[in-house]
Amino acid sequence: MSQDKNRRGPSQRRRELSDHVLAEGSVSASDLAERFGVSLMTIYRDIDELEREGILRKFRGGVTVQPSGVFESNVAFRKKTMRAEKEAVAAKAAALVEPGMSVMVDDSTTALELARLLPGVEPLTVVTNFLEVLNLLSDERGLHLMALGGDYDRLHDSFLGVPCVEAVEALRVDLCFVSTSSVYGNHAYHQEQRIVAVKRAMLKAADRSVLMIDHSKLGRTALHRLAPLSTFDLVVIDDRTPPDVLRSLDESGVPYEIAPTGA
Structure with missing residues (x-):
């Protein structure tokens, strides 16, 4: 199981990460690191990229698709x-x-x-x-x-x-x-x-x-x-x-x- 996780490329992992956050609404970075079998540093790089694309937004210690005053949730x-x-x-x-x-x-x-x-x-x-x-x-x-x-x-x-x-x-x-x-x-x-x-x-x-x-x-x-x-x-x-x-x-x-x- 962990070997399958580690074989994920960055693009596939980010797609799965965004799908998971979409399903949950909000998730902590540590939970994501454990779920995907990668380091916190890697998860934060993924989060930074997904935030840059406008898919989700960061908060202290985690990530969310919930709206804010400057972020509208995606259509999904x-x-x-x-x-x-x-x-x-x-x-x-x-x-x-x-x-x-x-x-x-x-x-x-x-x-x-x-x-x-x-x-x-x-x-x-x-x-x-x-x-x-x-x-x-x-x-x-x-x-x-x-x-x-x-x-x-x-x-x-x-x-x-x-x-x-x-x-x-x-x-x-x-x-x-x-x-x-x-x-x-x-x-x-x-x-x-x-x-x-x-x-x-x-x-x-x-x-x-x-x-x-x-x-x-x-x-x-x-x-x-x-x-x-x-x-x-x-x-x-x-x-x-x-x-x-x-x-x-x-x-x-x-x-x-x-x-x-x-x-």
């Missing part, structure tokens, strides 16, 4: 979290979609849950930069699918950058659905400036925009301000949202709807 981890809440929020938001509309969805995992419901509302034009949504809907004959190009980012499984922003700016859609990683006070935030640029362009390209968030995003900080909540025509949140947040939305005049999770 985000797909695993808050599934019931995201499904509930997506179902509530999908009720706004009517046959014949043009709909733009971002590269959030909440938007992915929404996309799963769109084949039931045909005919429909769906515009997205999220490769997983494109693959999900590519065989749906009742949907006109439009891909937003740009620089492919494998951690988000989406297309970003100036070409993507310009592609968005050339369009006008009926509805835009976005999510984000943080809502603090009366503003939505995100850790990455390039993601913010695409989301802002999407909001400007839509007649109506909807922010879909689950309660885990509330009170969390992130580096870049996306937009005031008042920018959105509707905020959809799950029923585990604290009452004080709902009061704040009421006082700010932000329109919102609560999605029941059935929990």
